[in-house]
Amino acid sequence: MLPGQGAIILLAGNSPDELVYKGPVSMFSQLHGAAGIYPNTVMGVMAKYRELYRQADQAKSYQKRYIQDASGMERPKSDRVLEAFYPVIDRSMPVAFKAEKVLDIQRVFSLKNELGFNLILGEVKEGWDITDKIKTSGAKVFLSLDLPELKEEKKAKADSGKVEEKEKRKTEVDLERERLELRKEEMIRKFYTQPALFASEGIIHGFSTLEAKSKDIKNHLSKLVENGLSEDAALAALTTSPAQLLGLSATMGSIDNGKLANLVISDKPYFNKESKVKYVFVDGRKFELEDKPKKKHSDEEDVEVSGTWSYTTETPQGAGTGNIVITGEPGNYSGTITGSFSGDENVLTNITVDGKELSFSFSMNVGGDTLNIDVSVTVDGNTFEGSMTAGVHGSFPIEGERLPNK
Numbered sequence: 001m002l003p004g005q006g007a008i009i010l011l012a013g014n015s016p017d018e019l020v021y022k023g024p025v026s027m028f029s030q031l032h033g034a035a036g037i038y039p040n041t042v043m044g045v046m047a048k049y050r051e052l053y054r055q056a057d058q059a060k061s062y063q064k065r066y067i068q069d070a071s072g073m074e075r076p077k078s079d080r081v082l083e084a085f086y087p088v089i090d091r092s093m094p095v096a097f098k099a100e101k102v103l104d105i106q107r108v109f110s111l112k113n114e115l116g117f118n119l120i121l122g123e124v125k126e127g128w129d130i131t132d133k134i135k136t137s138g139a140k141v142f143l144s145l146d147l148p149e150l151k152e153e154k155k156a157k158a159d160s161g162k163v164e165e166k167e168k169r170k171t172e173v174d175l176e177r178e179r180l181e182l183r184k185e186e187m188i189r190k191f192y193t194q195p196a197l198f199a200s201e202g203i204i205h206g207f208s209t210l211e212a213k214s215k216d217i218k219n220h221l222s223k224l225v226e227n228g229l230s231e232d233a234a235l236a237a238l239t240t241s242p243a244q245l246l247g248l249s250a251t252m253g254s255i256d257n258g259k260l261a262n263l264v265i266s267d268k269p270y271f272n273k274e275s276k277v278k279y280v281f282v283d284g285r286k287f288e289l290e291d292k293p294k295k296k297h298s299d300e301e302d303v304e305v306s307g308t309w310s311y312t313t314e315t316p317q318g319a320g321t322g323n324i325v326i327t328g329e330p331g332n333y334s335g336t337i338t339g340s341f342s343g344d345e346n347v348l349t350n351i352t353v354d355g356k357e358l359s360f361s362f363s364m365n366v367g368g369d370t371l372n373i374d375v376s377v378t379v380d381g382n383t384f385e386g387s388m389t390a391g392v393h394g395s396f397p398i399e400g401e402r403l404p405n406k
Helices: 042-068 080-084 102-115 128-137 160-169 172-200 214-226 231-238 240-245
Strands: 004-009 020-030 095-098 119-124 140-144 205-208 263-266 277-282 285-288 307-315 318-329 332-339 345-347 349-354 357-366 369-380 383-389 395-402
Touching: 042 080, 042 102, 095 102, 102 119, 102 128, 119 205, 128 172, 140 172, 140 240, 172 205, 172 214, 172 231, 205 231, 205 240, 214 231, 231 240, 307 383, 332 349, 332 357, 345 357, 369 395
Parallel strands: 020 095, 095 119, 119 140, 140 205
Antiparallel strands: 004 020, 263 277, 277 285, 307 318, 307 395, 318 332, 332 345, 349 357, 357 369, 369 383, 383 395
């Protein structure tokens, strides 16, 4: 629930100390704790947060009185957890709270209003229904670039007669499934129109990449522009707005004399889908990006991955086992995965085969939160080995073997 403090870093240093531009600048918080350890529920985390904050307020007041006149007083004990709250209590440091869903945001606002700290809302994914509350809260906002997959618009079929005939053959179950898919797509579309909504409401915001995949960021930004966010507003959310929100406008965010040379140079306007980044400057240090054509990892044909695979993985919570079922044909695979941790069956997405390399993603529910997991393995005949990455929880080894057909 309190993983650590935030810093402003520049990704051009050769050592950890050289990376840090300014720190600490925030106290990072989230509404879930470690699995199997109190507090590991949202209500438990909120209760513990209130308890720690009030204990820190009392400890800080006691320390102040002790410094003024220690006569007859017991020397204050050092407590690093409570002392971390001192600048938060003074409002010289904000709390950067990870709050993805609308209910998370409401709960964080409850803590903010009750305890009085300055707030940065981070990794916001579903804030469109409470823009008024967000605007009046005074909180600084960073919207998540970890977005659900948005299906491309389907082209209308030319032969309307065949469409009508097909519609007649649909059962009520088929029609309900279509209605469900439509509601799902309408919901997903809100993730992509949210930045435009925030901009129209005058809510200054930046973007968060905490859980986003680096390969998706540029594509997601382009889709946000396609869904109503102006290019100027998108550019501001990447540059001037985060600099303003983090109090860095004097040295970052725009190209001006005396400011740090942090630049991204592309061969076409950045939000053009065909554009490619050629150079990046970080604090004046130049990095050149080579445009290498994507090659297969092997000259051999793509391996066949269909079938049922058993797997094992090692995580901080212990060993995990389960089955992966992949069906379909190259270019059109689908599948599911089950595991010993939850026992649930989860749908595989983004199944890709490149030579001997197999990759896919899936989501699972952990303590009421959705955890997105990416798997990348090398297939060797009927066995594989590789890694699975669970967002901020890190990467873990995974290996498996194909089970014989029954």
